[in-house]
Amino acid sequence: MGAQLSEPFLADTPKPQTVREIQLVKIQHYIQQNLHRSDLNVDKLCLVFRCSRRYLYNLFALQDLAPADYIQRQRLISSCERLADPNYQRPIAELAYQHGFKDATAFSHAFRRRYGVSPTVWRQQQLSQAVM
Numbered sequence: 001m002g003a004q005l006s007e008p009f010l011a012d013t014p015k016p017q018t019v020r021e022i023q024l025v026k027i028q029h030y031i032q033q034n035l036h037r038s039d040l041n042v043d044k045l046c047l048v049f050r051c052s053r054r055y056l057y058n059l060f061a062l063q064d065l066a067p068a069d070y071i072q073r074q075r076l077i078s079s080c081e082r083l084a085d086p087n088y089q090r091p092i093a094e095l096a097y098q099h100g101f102k103d104a105t106a107f108s109h110a111f112r113r114r115y116g117v118s119p120t121v122w123r124q125q126q127l128s129q130a131v132m
Contacts (some may be wrong), residue, residue, distance in 0.1 A: 010079040018077050023049070024059045028070070035075050038100045074100045076114050079107070083119060092119045 027116045034040050045067060046053055062078055079099050081085045082088045088095075096107030 020059055020062065023051075024036070024062055027056070027059065028069075028116055031071055031074055035071075036098055038113055039101055040071060040100055063118055071100075071116075072110060075101065076111060077084075079111065080115075080122070080126075084121040094125075095119070 008080070027045060030045070030048065031040065037044075042053060042056060045051075046056055051059075055103075056067055060070060063070070065073075069090035079095055082095055082098075090098075092108070096104045099107070101107035101110070108118055111117075111122070115122055117125070
């Protein structure tokens, strides 16, 4: 993995200090760019970045997260941004597929575990707050 840090994604993050931090940032950037892929998982990351599962888990341990947890968290954060957008009126199932979830049920369960409400209720709350 190269240490080029010129990507726009990295502009407002603190400069990594070690090779491991640089690698982690590059992997996180890759994840951000590929949230829509349903095959984005630990095995895919190991293949793309030519590293072992153990090494990948050790990199993410720098942030006290497992790689799969990081992927899911980023998918849910991105989903929340879309749900809060009043111009985005697509069905929840379509949003789930766009963010790499296998189906709407898996998305709804993950969303409810993370935020305590269903995606539909969250969308309604966000849109009603935007009107006020």
